[in-house]
Amino acid sequence: MTEKKIPYKIYLEESEMPRTWYNVRADMPIKPAPLLNPGTGKPMTAEELGGVFCDELVKQELDDTTREIPIPQEIQDFYKMYRPSPLVRAYCLEEKLQTPAKIYYKFEGNNTSGSHKLNSAIAQAYYAKEQGLTSLTTETGAGQWGTALAMACGFFGLDLHVFMVKCSAQQKPYRKAVMETYNARVTESPSAETAVGRAILAKDPDNTGSLGTAISEAVEEATSTEGCRYALGSVLNQVLLHQSIIGLETKTALEKIGVEPDILIGCAGGGSNLGGLIAPFMGDRLAGKRAPYFIAVEPASCPTLTRGTFAYDFCDVGKVTPLAKMYTLGSGFIPSPNHAGGLRYHGMSPVLSQLYHDGLIDEARAVEQTRVFEAATLFARVEGTLPAPESAHAIRVAMDEALKCKETGEEKVIVFGLTGTGYFDMAAYSAFRNGTMVDYIPTDEDLAVGFANIPHLEGIQ
C-alpha cells in the first residue's frame, strides 16, 4: 500500500459536531401514521403516552413538523466522551476484494455498549432525570440496548430494570454482568415478575422469549410503578430522531473530504441505525437534491420489509402497547432461536416503513446468516474490527455491491453503517466456524401464523 490522500479515519472536530438532531418527519410528504390506542382505535394523545414515556420524549414522538431539535448541553457533553465516531475508509477491504469501489463505514462500536444504541439511551435517561423520575424499565435482546441504557442510567443515577430475552441472556451471560456493573437489575424474560410474563410461562414454561414479550413486561412494570417510565431502543420516532446524529456526522465527514455517496447501506431490525444513518441524506432526496441509493438489509429469518405486510399492529407480544402502522410479520412472530444476533423484531420503525412504502428507500434486501458471518469473518481479518452480527448484514451487502463494481468497473462510493462490535457474539462466530450454524428461512406457512395475529381494524385497514 502506498500513501493515500484520504485518511483511513475521518474524525470531526468537537466544534463540528451536530448541536441539533434532524427530524426527517418534518420533510416527509406523507407522514408516518400516528400510534393508535388499541381500545378506541383513535390516535394516542400526549396524555396517554405520558404514562409510558417521559413528557419531553412524548413531545418528540408526536412532533412531525419541527425540522431541527436542539441537543441539550448535557447530552452534547456526554456525546463528547465517545463521539464523534470515525468514518472509516475501508482501504484494506477494497484491496482484498480487488474492487474499484470506494468503501466507507461509519463505526459506532467504540463505546462500552458496543453500538450506536448509546446515542438514544443517553437522551432518554437525561429527559427522565430532568423530569424528576427515579427509574426506567426496558427490554433487551442481543444486549446492546440494555447495556447502553444501563450506562446512561448509571451516569445520571437512575435505577434501571432490564427484561432480557431469555435465549439471549443464556447465550450471553457476560452481557448481564456488564449491565449489572453499571448498576442495572437484569431479569430474564418471560419472567414471573409481571402478569404478562406469568401468563406466557403458564402456557409455555419453556418459552425462550422475544423482544415483543420483553417489551410487554417492561411496559407493564413502568406503567404500574411510581416515578418510573419505559424506554425503547428502536422503532420509535424519538429514537430515530436521536440516532440522526449518525447520519449528520457521516454527512459532514463526507463533505469534509469532498465525497458524495452513491449507495448507503444499513442493517434494519427495528430501524434505529438505518433511520439515523440515512436521515439527512433522505432529507436531501426529499428536498429534490442528489441522494444515494438507499438499501435496508435484514435477516432472511426475520424478513419484515421484504416479506412483511404494511399494517397497524401491536409493538409487543402481550398486546399492551399502542398500535403502530408499520411493516410487520405479526406480533406473534418469533424467529428461530438458531438465528444469531439481533434484528429479530417483528415490526419496523413507522418512519422507515412509510418511506419504504412510498418508494423513498430504494431497496430492502434479506440475507442469510451464514453469508453474513462469512462477510463478518473476512471483514474482521482485513479491517481489524470484529463486527456485531447485526452490522455484518450491512457488510455483506456492501461487499456484494463492491463485487458488482468489480465486474462492471464502476468506482461507486459505498457507505455503510458499522453499528457495533461482536465481542459478546462469539458463540455464534464459533458456530459459523465449526460449521454448525444453520440458515433459517420461514416458509409462507410460518409467516401466515404471524400474519393471522395482526388485528383487523374496522375502517382503518
Added chain:
Amino acid sequence: MTEKKIPYKIYLEESEMPRTWYNVRADMPIKPAPLLNPGTGKPMTAEELGGVFCDELVKQELDDTTREIPIPQEIQDFYKMYRPSPLVRAYCLEEKLQTPAKIYYKFEGNNTSGSHKLNSAIAQAYYAKEQGLTSLTTETGAGQWGTALAMACGFFGLDLHVFMVKCSAQQKPYRKAVMETYNARVTESPSAETAVGRAILAKDPDNTGSLGTAISEAVEEATSTEGCRYALGSVLNQVLLHQSIIGLETKTALEKIGVEPDILIGCAGGGSNLGGLIAPFMGDRLAGKRAPYFIAVEPASCPTLTRGTFAYDFCDVGKVTPLAKMYTLGSGFIPSPNHAGGLRYHGMSPVLSQLYHDGLIDEARAVEQTRVFEAATLFARVEGTLPAPESAHAIRVAMDEALKCKETGEEKVIVFGLTGTGYFDMAAYSAFRNGTMVDYIPTDEDLAVGFANIPHLEGIQ
C-alpha cells in the same frame, strides 16, 4: 457542565502520527544488561537469538544505540486502521472526584484485541512475513496479546499457535473463540504438545498454568519447527520499542494542547505499556529537560518491582529462555488463581528494571485488587468505558493522586495509560460486585519459594 476549552478527546491527524519508534535505550546512561545464554553465562549472540526470533527483531532487540527506528510503511498503514488512539480528558471523573487535578488518559482499547498489544503484534508479524517465515507461536494470559497477534497474523496470512494459560482459557472461553475467528490455533497450557508441558503435567496434572510455562511451550515449538519463530508481547526490548508509539502520540497530543504532565502513571506486568507510555518523556528526563513524576503500578499479588529482587533470571518456568537481568519474583512464582486480569508475570522488562534501579522511574506502587475493581467500576460509570482490570491499576493510582490534589488544592496534570477494555473480564467484575473477590498478598515465605529458584551465576550476581 459548561463548554470546555480543551476537547474531551484529542486526536492527532494522520500526518502527525509517528513515523519512527523511539528507542530509549540509546539515551540511557546505564544500558539494560544483555540477555545471557544460560549454558555459557555469556551474552546471547544475534545468531543464537535468531533461532527464536526473526532476524530484524533480533537486530532491534540488541540495538541500544539507534535512537529512532523507522516504522515500515505497511505497519504505518495498519496503525492507521485503529490509531491514532485518543488522548482523553477525564472531565467527568474530575467532576465526580471533585478534584482540581486535570486528568488525562491515553486510551488504547479501541481495537478488537482490546488493548495496546496490537502495536507490537503487527510489527512482529510483519517482520516474520518479510523474512519469508510461515508461522509464529506465542503465549497468552488474559488473552489480549494472543488476540492481538492473531489479528496481526490473520492480516498477513501467517499461521499462529497460541499457548493460553489454562486458568485464563477456562475463565474466558470467548477469548479463544475470538483468536480462532482470526484463524489462530489455541491450546491450553500446560499441554501435552510439548516436552516442557508434558513434564509439568506429569508432576502436577492439575497445574492451572502460568505465563512462564506457556512461554516455555511456545519457545520449544518455535525452535523445533521449520519456518517458525516465537513472538512475545511484553518484557523484551523490541516490544518496548514498538510500544513507544503510545508515548510519542501522547506527547504530541499534549504539546498540541499546550499541557505539560506532572505525573505519568502506567500499569506494569511485563512492562510493555508502561515502557511505551513513558519512553519519550523519559527521553526528556535523560536529556536534562522537564519530565513528569513516573509511577509504575503493579498488583499486590504479584509485586515484582516493589518486593522483587534485581537479578539475572529465566523468563519462563521451564528455563528454556535466555537469562534476563530484571526485577523478578523468581521464574517459579505463580500468583494465586484468585488474582484476576493480567500483570501476573514474575519478571519485568530489563529496560524498566534498569530505569527503576537507577532511580529514573520515581516510584513503584502495589495495589490490591478489590481497590482496583472499585476504581474500575467507578470509572466505567462516569467515563463510560469499562476498563480492563490491568488498566484499572493505573486508574486506581490516578484517582488516589487526584484525591491528594483535592486535599492540597494542587491543579496537577495527571496522565495515565488506559491500556484496554474489560469486556472479557466480566467474571472478575461479577466477583467484585458479589463480594466474593478476595485480595491476595503473598507472605515473605511465599516469595522466598520463588526467590530460591533464581539461578546464582558465578561472578555475575
